[in-house]
Amino acid sequence: MKAAALVMIVLFNILYGHAQESDSARIEKEIKKEKRIVPWFVERFKISAGGFYVINKTNIQVGINGMDATSIDAEKDLGLHKEVGTFLANFQWRISRRSRLTLNYYKVNRSSNHTLQKDIIFDDNTYHANSSVYTYFNTAIYQFSYGYAILSKPKYEAGVFIGSHIVGANSGISLNGTTSGASVSNNFGFTAPLPDIGLWGGYATSDRFAINADISYFTLTTNHNTGRVLAFNVGFTYRLIKKLDLSLGYSGLDFKVNTTKQNVTGIFKWGYNGPLLAVNFSFGKNNWSHPLSKS
Numbered sequence: 001m002k003a004a005a006l007v008m009i010v011l012f013n014i015l016y017g018h019a020q021e022s023d024s025a026r027i028e029k030e031i032k033k034e035k036r037i038v039p040w041f042v043e044r045f046k047i048s049a050g051g052f053y054v055i056n057k058t059n060i061q062v063g064i065n066g067m068d069a070t071s072i073d074a075e076k077d078l079g080l081h082k083e084v085g086t087f088l089a090n091f092q093w094r095i096s097r098r099s100r101l102t103l104n105y106y107k108v109n110r111s112s113n114h115t116l117q118k119d120i121i122f123d124d125n126t127y128h129a130n131s132s133v134y135t136y137f138n139t140a141i142y143q144f145s146y147g148y149a150i151l152s153k154p155k156y157e158a159g160v161f162i163g164s165h166i167v168g169a170n171s172g173i174s175l176n177g178t179t180s181g182a183s184v185s186n187n188f189g190f191t192a193p194l195p196d197i198g199l200w201g202g203y204a205t206s207d208r209f210a211i212n213a214d215i216s217y218f219t220l221t222t223n224h225n226t227g228r229v230l231a232f233n234v235g236f237t238y239r240l241i242k243k244l245d246l247s248l249g250y251s252g253l254d255f256k257v258n259t260t261k262q263n264v265t266g267i268f269k270w271g272y273n274g275p276l277l278a279v280n281f282s283f284g285k286n287n288w289s290h291p292l293s294k295s
Contacts (some may be wrong), residue, residue, distance in 0.1 A: 037290065038171055041285075044094050047175065053083065056081075066129055069265075070120045074110075088106040100144070107141070122186050136170075143164070146161060155291070158200070159201070160197070165255070168191040169268055173185065192227050192257050200213065207239075209238055230255075244282075246278075253271065253272055
């Protein structure tokens with residue numbers, strides 16, 4: 001009888017200890033789950049598309065090595081529009097609640113017919129004052145980055161990122177009204193990857209409003225290229241319905257590229273800033289939760 005009682009006591013202690021361990025594991029799991037709560041705007045996949053009103057400031061200088069070349073204010077000297085609208089697109093993949101990959105794309109194409117007010121040396125030709133010329137300056141920018149949130153809380157996040165602006169630019173000038181067989185024109189283009197590092201963050205001011213911002217900078221010199229890039233973005237996001245947001249922001253970029261192709265050197269300085277409006281659509285299954293979705 002005593003032996004049976006002893007066995008019962010041992011079994012009870014084993015079962016009680018196992019129950020305590022199960023409760024501890026469950027509580028620990030719940031705590032970990034609570035730690036995975038992130039701001040409402042953090043989603044697995046997000047696609048954005050919208051419009052961007054760009055205010056430009058452009059300086060171009062293209063010349064034969066060792067010879068004079070004109071520093072050209074593209075808006076003033078060539079008559080390119082300072083303000084222009086364009087389309088932008090963005091894709092973001094949240095690998096985890098802290099890690100993200102981002103891809104941005106937009107392009108700005110401008111052209112004009114203009115009567116020169118001064119002589120301009122571009123490459124190996126001189127375009128004289130009072131000449132009628134056709135000019136263009138086209139750019140396409142891809143930005144790719146990886147970001148990691150050092151801080152990740154239910155209402156805000158902040159971190160660092162590393163990436164690259166891949167800038168493709170093409171500019172040209174041609175003389176209008178020339179006779180057949182006597183065409184005068186020049187063009188110069190380049191594609192330059194400009195790496196950058198920066199800071200980013202977001203804050204949910206309410207259940208529907210959020211503020212996001214980032215800033216980046218880098219400079220790089222290689223054998224035939226020297227580049228510098230400074231970029232910033234700030235935006236206000238409003239959740240229309242679940243998985244669908246509207247963003248109003250302001251963006252800016254300033255880059256300078258010195259590049260040499262054969263015996264021709266081009267110096268491009270392009271800066272822009274302006275407002276943007278985009279629609280954001282989110283999808284995919286998250287392994288984290290939002291403050292509003294806690295059960």
